Every structure is written in C-alpha cells, then in structure tokens.
Amino acid sequence: MPDRSFSGVFPILQMPFNEAGEIIFEDLRAEVEYAIRGGVHGVGIAYGSEVNKLDDHERDEVLSAVVDQANGRIKVVMNTGAPSTVQTIHYTRTAKVLGADAVMIAPPAIAGIPGSLVRQHFIDVAESTDLPIYMQDMAGAAMAPALLADLAQANENLCYAKIETLPTPNRFSETAELAGDSISMFGGANGVFFLEELRRGAVGTMQGIALCDIVRKTWDLYHAGDEIAAERLWNDYQPLVKLYTLAEGQLYWVAKEILKRRGVFSEAYPRLPAVKPDAGIYRELDALIERLGVAAI
Template identity: 30%
Template sequence: MQTEKISETTKGVYIIAATPFTDSGELDLESTDSLTDFYLEKGVTGFTILGMMGEAPKLTEEETLTVMDRVLKRIDGRVPVVVGVSHASNRHVERLSKTAMDQGAAGVMVAPAANLKTDEQVYNYYATVARLLGPDIPICLQDFPQVTGVHMSVAVILKLIDDFPQIVMLKHEDFPGMRKLSEVREQSTAAARRRISILVGNGGLFLPQEMLRGADGAMTGFAYPEMLVQSCALFDQDRGEEAEDLFNLYLPLLRHEFQYGLGLALRKETLKRRGAIRSAYVRRPGPVLNATDMAELGRLIERQDRLLRERGL
C-alpha cells in the first residue's frame, strides 16, 4: 500500500527504527514486527528505517532488502516510511531507492559520501544523486558530520534546495548546530526561498530549543518515543512551556542514552526492557554493556518512572 510521500510540509516524529538481532547476531524478524508495533502504538508520525542507528552499514544487501520488505509490509501504509539509502556507490543508492519507492516508501534519506571536503564536492555529490533518482523520489538530506566527517554549509544546503525540488527535507544533526538551523530558516525567509521540512536528530537532546528555532519535529530514536510525540504535539499547539516541562522529565535518561559509543546499546537495552524487542544485541563491531552500565540504566529508568507517576503521567 502506497502512503503519501514526504514533502516540504512534513512534520511530527519520524522514529529512527532500530534493527533487532538475536543474541547470536542474526536478524530477528519477529522482533522487527514487535518493534514496529511498539512504535506505532506510541503514536509516531512516521518511520525512518535503515539509518545509521539502524546499523544499516552492518547489513548485507539481502538483509537490507529483507528488513525493508518486512517493515513496509507490517506498517501497510498506516504511516509514511523513509528509507535510509546511504552508500559509497551511487548505483547502490539508485537501486535501493527505486526498490524502496516501488514497495511503498514515502521517500529516501541520503547522507553524503565520506571525504567530501568542499561545498562544491558536497553539492556535486547530491546533484548527481538527485539526477539519478529523478524528480519523483523525495529526498531527505542527512546532515550528520559527527559520523560522516562531512560539513554541509548553510550555503550549499540552500543551493541544493533551490536547484532540486525533490529535496524536501533536512535531517538536522550537526552538533552543535542550532545556529545552522536558524540560519537556514532566516536566509530562506529573507530570499523568499522554498521552505523545506526540518526534522532534528541527536537523540532529541535539544528538541525544545530546535522547535523554537523553526524545526518541524524530530527524526531520532529515543527509546521513549511517546515523549517526542507528545512534546512535538504540544509545540504544534503553541503550548511550548508544557512541552518543555514534559521533555525535562525525560532529560536525564535521554542525555544518558545519547552517549557516543555506548548509546545504541543503551537504547536497545531500554527497548528490550520495555518489551519491544527480545534481544539488545548490537551487531559487531559495536558496544557491549557491562554490569555497571546495566545497573546504572536500571536506576535511571526507575527514577524516571517514579517522577512520571508522581505527576500522574
């Protein structure tokens, strides 16, 4: 079933879905189903699958296609799905993008190839991808220099927006990057430029500030997606103070989960404790929690649960 494609007006929470594995490191398709159901039950607006948090670089091509097919069929058009297609080979990006769209995806997310050093190189990379994919496949630019090592300037982002109408979304994940978000919005307004959707990442760590600077929602994988959903909905209703109060209740756990190097293991362990997946296995090479890490996470979860109960939440 084909859902509506992502567009410049897309807003809300597009959860970055984890990829569940068994304790031996094989794909766990039953947990893929239960995790998909979990995210839907928490009210997410859409999904982003096969992203960096989804451990896409560790999947074989066959596994990639298996996960994509499983999730799209499970969702069955109920919400839009963006598929991460980043790869060193443009031909792989093209093939996976067209396969995803044929199977009902709402758009694709593309991070820049490694080792792009100048604005011209970044522009030419995305221009090539946009021409390969054509005008009918909506593209989300993934700006995540902490992982890609590629800096995308405001100038090159705006030039890409001007030149390629199929670029409809920016996943804003520079760090620190809130000033960049403001500059994209301010310079677009000043030049009467097409306004695109901006969804923010980095675990949602700066969500209130980013929403106030013009973000349209979140594209991240915090293990309590209901907080992201509720906070974004409150901002959308001009109830920013309530949104920030709610966000602050979850902030200690969100900040803890955001740790570089360990965050994915913490997130998967939390999803396991919430009953969404059967195993917290992170495919190697990847982080492994020790006994102290596990106890620390448990204490933070207990504190958060207590605070939410005390406030009737």
C-alpha cells in the same frame, strides 16, 4: 511534485539482532507497532538502525518488512546513502520499488571531498527519482546551511533536511534564512536541542525510538502552546536520554535494553563490533527506568 507533507515525530528504528547477529523480524514488526502506539507520524531506517552493517539482501528484507507492517498507517523513510553515486542511485531506486515514502542521504564519507562533488552527487541522485529526499547534515559528513539551501533550490526533490551537526540551533536559523520554504527542517541527534529546534522552525524530529511516546507527548504540548509543560516533561527524561546518547556502539546496547524492558524486543544485542557499556551504566539505567516509570506502551 515530491510529497512535502512530512512533519512530526519520525523516530529511527533500532535493528533487533540475536546474540549471533541475526535479524529478529518478529521484533522488528513489533517495533513498528510500538511506534504506532506511541503516536509517531513516521519511522526511519538509518545509521541508528545499523543499516551500514546490513548486506544488500538484508536491507531489502528490512525495508519490505517495515513497509508491510506499517501498511500505510505511517510514513517510512529509508537511508540510501553510499560511498558512490552509482550505489546511492541503486539503493534509492530499490527503496522506491519496495515502498519507501522518502529516502535520506548524507554526503559520501570521503575525507577531503570537494563541495562541488558533494553537490553533484546530490543532484544526480535527485534527478534519478521522484521520491522526496532528506539531506542529512551530521557529524563527520556536515552540510553547511548554504549548501542545503543551494541544493533545495536546484532540485525540488531535495526538499527535506535532517540537521544534526552540533550545536544545531544556529544551523536551523541560518538554513531557514537562506532556504526559506524550499526546505522542511527536521532535528535529530536524540533531541539534544529538540525544543530549541522547534522554536527555530523545525517541522519534525528524527530521534531514537526508545522513548518515542515521550517525544510525541512533548511535541503535542509544544504545539498546543504550552512550552513550559513541554520543557518540563522533556527535562524529566533527559537523564535517560543521555544514557542512549553515548558513543556509537554503546548507545545501541542501551536503546535496545530499554526496548526490551518495554516489552518490544525479545533480545538486546547490536551487531558486532559494538563496545558494551560498563555495569555502572546498566545500574543507572535500572534506577532511571524505575524512577520514571518507563513501562510498556
């Protein structure tokens, strides 16, 4: 039986690089500690971590370092998606060996791929492992609620869904109606519809890590029954959240700059190519950090 206990705040790690594009492993370990101080229940290594820019050796090094630093205190989810089923199975088996608690897979990003092949891809991967699998529904690789429900009922390892195709609220409602208890739903997309997803049955959220403590406080207020306070807190931080919900590339610069300002990262570079935000974005970031009192935790 796969582990169905995952719930709560599971931020996606940012990958710390220096200007030359080399991974700063001390910063990566510091980021895991920062997440734990922020009260998270788990962390993910995924597209938001620029995992698609890592070679195979780096993937293994990163996962090993995160698992070692977490040391059983929080869950670790590793993205093992790849263009081919053979690659995805390989990455999934490697993640198991290196200590991941679960894996996350999006459909292969192949234009026009038939739904029957997407379904078979997920079934083949699920049959190759005993790890729980997050099926990732995302922009550019969407998974309809009917497909999520069908897959969850076809293999018990396909028991989690990260639903990010916007707008998410209706997809949460439809997935819950079709899948019932066979799927545990997580939100993402940097919390654009965080509270709406909770109201529609989300058991967790996988947002960016820059403000993971605020996400946890919002989570706690909601689950304590104080939805008004949860909404007020979350709304206070929306201008800052908006800045690290920019187009891919730009968001890495902003999220890493926030982590640097919070004393987590020593440098704030993505791996290139990644379009850098203009000076106006950084001025807005300065003003928001000062106004909201975003300090180290």
